[in-house]
Amino acid sequence: MEFLNLPxxxxxxxxxxxxxxxxxxxxxxxxxxxxxxxxQAFATRPxxxxxGRLRLPWLFLLQLIILAALVAAAADPVWRSASGERLAIxxxxxxxxxxxxxxxxxxxxxxxxxxxVLRNAAPATRVDVYLTxxxxxxxxxxxxxxxxxxxxxxxxxxxxAESGADYADLVERLIEERDYHRILLLTDRxxxxxxxxxQNATFGRPRGNVAITRFDLDPGGFxxxxxxxxxxxxxxxxxxxxxxxxxxxxxxxxxxxxxxxxAGESAVFEFDDFAARAYYEARVEIDDAEPDPLAxxxxxxxxxxxxxxxxxxxxxxxxxxxxxLRAVPGxxxxxxxxxDYRTAADEKYGLEIFHFAAPRExxxxxxxxxxxxxxxxxxxxxxxxxxxxxxxxxxxHPLTRYVNIAMLRPRYTRTLEPRxxxxxxxxxxxxxxxxxxxxxxxxxxxxxxxxxxxLGRRNLPMSIFTLNVLGWLRGGMAAVNQSTGVxxxxxxxxxxxxxxxxxxxxxxxxxxxxxxxxxxxxxxxxRNGKRELVAVxxxxxxxxxxxxxxxxxxxxTAGQAGKAQGARRLWPYVIAICGLLLALEWFANxxxxxxx
Amino acid sequence: xxxxxxxxxxxxRLEILRLKTRKDVLGNNPGGYMGPRRGTSLxxxxxxxxxxxxxxxxxDWGVLARTDRLYVKLFxxxxxxxxxxxxxxxxxxxxxxxxxxxxxxxxxxxxxxxxVLANNDHVRFHMLxxxxxxxxxxxxxxxxxxxxxxxxxxxxxxxGPVDMEASIARHLQRIRRPGKAIVISDFLVEQRDYERxxxxxxxxxxxxxxxxxxxxxxxxxxxxRGALIVEENESRNxxxxxxxxxxRRRYVATLERRLEALKxxxxxxxxxxxxxxxxxxxxxxxxxxxxxxxxxx
Numbered sequence: 055m056e057f058l059n060l061p062x063x064x065x066x067x068x069x070x071x072x073x074x075x076x077x078x079x080x081x082x083x084x085x086x087x088x089x090x091x092x093x094q095a096f097a098t099r100p101x102x103x104x105x106g107r108l109r110l111p112w113l114f115l116l117q118l119i120i121l122a123a124l125v126a127a128a129a130d131p132v133w134r135s136a137s138g139e140r141l142a143i144x145x146x147x148x149x150x151x152x153x154x155x156x157x158x159x160x161x162x163x164x165x166x167x168x169x170x171v172l173r174n175a176a177p178a179t180r181v182d183v184y185l186t187x188x189x190x191x192x193x194x195x196x197x198x199x200x201x202x203x204x205x206x207x208x209x210x211x212x213x214x215a216e217s218g219a220d221y222a223d224l225v226e227r228l229i230e231e232r233d234y235h236r237i238l239l240l241t242d243r244x245x246x247x248x249x250x251x252x253q254n255a256t257f258g259r260p261r262g263n264v265a266i267t268r269f270d271l272d273p274g275g276f277x278x279x280x281x282x283x284x285x286x287x288x289x290x291x292x293x294x295x296x297x298x299x300x301x302x303x304x305x306x307x308x309x310x311x312x313x314x315x316x317a318g319e320s321a322v323f324e325f326d327d328f329a330a331r332a333y334y335e336a337r338v339e340i341d342d343a344e345p346d347p348l349a350x351x352x353x354x355x356x357x358x359x360x361x362x363x364x365x366x367x368x369x370x371x372x373x374x375x376x377x378x379l380r381a382v383p384g385x386x387x388x389x390x391x392x393x394d395y396r397t398a399a400d401e402k403y404g405l406e407i408f409h410f411a412a413p414r415e416x417x418x419x420x421x422x423x424x425x426x427x428x429x430x431x432x433x434x435x436x437x438x439x440x441x442x443x444x445x446x447x448x449x450x451h452p453l454t455r456y457v458n459i460a461m462l463r464p465r466y467t468r469t470l471e472p473r474x475x476x477x478x479x480x481x482x483x484x485x486x487x488x489x490x491x492x493x494x495x496x497x498x499x500x501x502x503x504x505x506x507x508x509l510g511r512r513n514l515p516m517s518i519f520t521l522n523v524l525g526w527l528r529g530g531m532a533a534v535n536q537s538t539g540v541x542x543x544x545x546x547x548x549x550x551x552x553x554x555x556x557x558x559x560x561x562x563x564x565x566x567x568x569x570x571x572x573x574x575x576x577x578x579x580x581r582n583g584k585r586e587l588v589a590v591x592x593x594x595x596x597x598x599x600x601x602x603x604x605x606x607x608x609x610x611t612a613g614q615a616g617k618a619q620g621a622r623r624l625w626p627y628v629i630a631i632c633g634l635l636l637a638l639e640w641f642a643n644x645x646x647x648x649x650x
Numbered sequence: 651x652x653x654x655x656x657x658x659x660x661x662x663r664l665e666i667l668r669l670k671t672r673k674d675v676l677g678n679n680p681g682g683y684m685g686p687r688r689g690t691s692l693x694x695x696x697x698x699x700x701x702x703x704x705x706x707x708x709x710d711w712g713v714l715a716r717t718d719r720l721y722v723k724l725f726x727x728x729x730x731x732x733x734x735x736x737x738x739x740x741x742x743x744x745x746x747x748x749x750x751x752x753x754x755x756x757x758x759x760x761x762x763x764x765x766v767l768a769n770n771d772h773v774r775f776h777m778l779x780x781x782x783x784x785x786x787x788x789x790x791x792x793x794x795x796x797x798x799x800x801x802x803x804x805x806x807x808x809x810g811p812v813d814m815e816a817s818i819a820r821h822l823q824r825i826r827r828p829g830k831a832i833v834i835s836d837f838l839v840e841q842r843d844y845e846r847x848x849x850x851x852x853x854x855x856x857x858x859x860x861x862x863x864x865x866x867x868x869x870x871x872x873x874x875r876g877a878l879i880v881e882e883n884e885s886r887n888x889x890x891x892x893x894x895x896x897x898r899r900r901y902v903a904t905l906e907r908r909l910e911a912l913k914x915x916x917x918x919x920x921x922x923x924x925x926x927x928x929x930x931x932x933x934x935x936x937x938x939x940x941x942x943x944x945x946x947x
Contacts, residue, residue, distance in 0.1 A: 082879045085881070088743075090880065093889060095904065405849075
């Protein structure tokens with residue numbers, strides 16, 4: 055027999071409170087009577103101890119049994135047959151589980167709880183172990199408790215975020231399909247709904263956290279001499295934090311900036327004119343007595359562009375507009391019509407600009423799409439609009455740097471609907487006008503208006519914006535920055551982590567062909583005999599917000615079917631026994647009116 | 651003004667009652683009760699030889715015709731009755747309240763007194779209390795004196811302990827003419843104490859009747875179950891006890907044994923005794939129960 059609602063058993067600790075009425079009754083009440091003559095025979099000796107000598111009638115024992123039985127009924131006891139229980143353990147190993155709770159990672163606590171349950175499981179129990187990252191799925195199927203314990207013991211938390219909605223859906227679907235008798239949900243997120251079949255344990259409480267949400271590196275060029283970097287730091291806490299941002303280049307401290315970041319807001323730390331290095335690491339430290347719970351998002355990596363080439367391939371049916379970019383110093387552009395794109399792309403340019411043109415698939419290169427046709431792989435376009443202007447923008451992105459947005463007035467615009475998750479930089483009244491995203495180490499941008507021809511000082515806001523776009527895309531040239539969880543294409547079978555030294559490798563057997571990168575850091579790879587550096591970062595601000603964890607919302611009926619089939623629920627019997635005992639107490643000690 | 655139980659109907663019915671005595675009483679004036687001396691009643695007592703000066707109206711002519719001797723008939727004397735009503739005025743009579751127990755006891759005494767006064771007999775109230783001043787009323791006679799009796803009782807403040815024997819003895823020192831003694835008390839004292847007091851009355855040639863007054867709360871104490879400290883109303887002594895159903899049953903059994911002991915004592919001494927529980931109707935008790943024990947003719 056076991057209990058599905060174990061926390062209810064804590065109420066057993068309150069059972070001694072039943073003594074209170076008896077102790078209160080023990081305190082003698084004073085009454086006046088006509089004569090003690092007839093009462094002398096029943097007199098008792100006064101108690102020396104203040105609580106007196108405790109006399110507990112057998113009714114007390116009966117009431118104690120009734121209360122204990124009620125608590126046991128609330129704990130939902132079940133009787134499982136010896137044929138074995140089907141147990142599922144959902145172990146959240148996402149990045150937020152690395153957060154420290156009283157000096158110990160949440161994941162370690164969750165793992166200990168899972169091991170405790172497995173230790174107490176019957177030998178016939180069959181266990182499925184699920185992990186939530188790199189993808190929410192089964193990590194061990196139909197295991198004996200000892201094997202499941204070994205699997206759990208070897209599990210670790212990765213630098214990856216999870217999808218809350220998918221997580222909940224999968225839990226519910228698996229519960230319905232696999233008919234588990236019991237599901238152990240170990241996560242740091244609050245769980246809402248579900249039934250008592252799902253035993254959830256939430257590790258961790260909402261806490262303030264500071265996280266680097268963006269680290270952009272500008273290798274220079276297009277008007278600036280040295281390299282520059284921008285660090286966006288978000289303060290996910292309820293009070294202002296004093297933050298020190300430190301930029302390291304190849305392990306050497308390059309610069310330090312300090313700022314106060316108000317609660318719930320972000321701040322940008324800028325580092326200008328420093329010497330180029332192969333890779334960089336940005337760290338933030340909180341000048342505060344309260345330590346930051348999640349160290350993972352307090353550092354971020356970036357790899358600098360090699361600066362080897364600034365050559366651009368322009369693809370446009372209107373070559374004159376792209377030819378105007380030749381006015382930009384240090385920029386080498388080759389323009390080709392769309393029909394010749396396949397041949398021209400082999401020449402390996404650092405950036406491809408598709409002007410009223412688009413390839414069928416997303417190019418394996420940094421690319422800019424300017425008002426592409428409908429069959430482009432990046433965005434869907436909305437209806438044409440005229441003189442609508444820009445209504446909002448992201449002021450912490452390099453694309454909007456130094457741009458007087460109010461003066462940025464494209465005449466012809468079309469709103470963009472990204473086919474892939476992308477970040478909107480400029481927004482018109484009807485929707486996004488400029489979106490960017492990074493994938494596989496390449497940067498992509500799409501514009502819903504035409505910034506060309508490049509007019510220089512004659513249209514300064516548009517020219518600065520154009521240079522920002524080119525500069526940002528150039529930052530991705532020959533430098534690969536990607537997020538954790540994305541497979542890292544490793545050619546030449548050489549895999550090495552430059553920094554941090556403790557970063558782990560992708561686990562064996564998870565996805566042999568293209569394993570996702572599970573830990574952030576700077577990776578070194580060799581492609582076509584060339585050494586390339588790849589900066590892999592944990593890029594999930596939502597996961598870093600430990601103050602507002604995304605709840606796992608389960609349907610109220612989830613798991614009920616499995617529960618009914620898997621075990622015999624005993625609480626109705628316990629309640630029936632309580633009823634019998636209550637009736638016994640009633641007959642033994644009927645409530646009656648006090649005389650007088 | 652008489653208290654509420656004394657309605658006109660109740661008073662009318664009291665007036666036709668007459669206390670019953672088993673032996674001759676020493677009266678002061680002609681009345682309705684037989685005295686020990688020879689008198690002029692209609693009840694024949696004896697013959698005596700005629701002596702000069704005897705009233706010729708009492709010569710028995712039949713005896714003279716048959717025996718030729720002169721005998722006069724003697725008749726019993728009829729005298730009035732002196733009734734002493736002893737009311738327990740100790741602290742125990744104040745439970746559960748003065749009105750509920752002592753007040754009812756006084757009403758009972760007043761009802762008996764009214765019946766006595768209506769017969770033009772004498773009645774006097776004696777309050778049984780230790781060391782009390784003014785604890786005996788004047789001798790009342792005539793029904794109009796019932797108001798004086800009410801006033802005396804109303805002005806008396808009960809309370810404190812009582813030594814029944816000593817208190818009765820003190821009152822007896824002031825009583826010159828024995829008669830009927832009615833003792834109204836809860837008798838919640840040691841048995842030997844009230845027995846000595848009653849014997850003292852009997853030794854003083856009183857014909858005694860005991861009326862025991864108990865409240866319903868004394869018949870079945872309304873204590874809640876659990877530990878109690880019970881304080882005595884009379885002496886302020888206190889005891890601790892654990893009040894349970896079992897103790898309640900044993901208390902009731904003890905009380906019944908006490909009542910039985912009182913009855914046995916009275917039976918042996920030739921004393922009428924009756925129990926009046928204060929939630930009983932006073933008129934019913936006086937008019938139905940008391941004649942049944944032989945208190946009224």
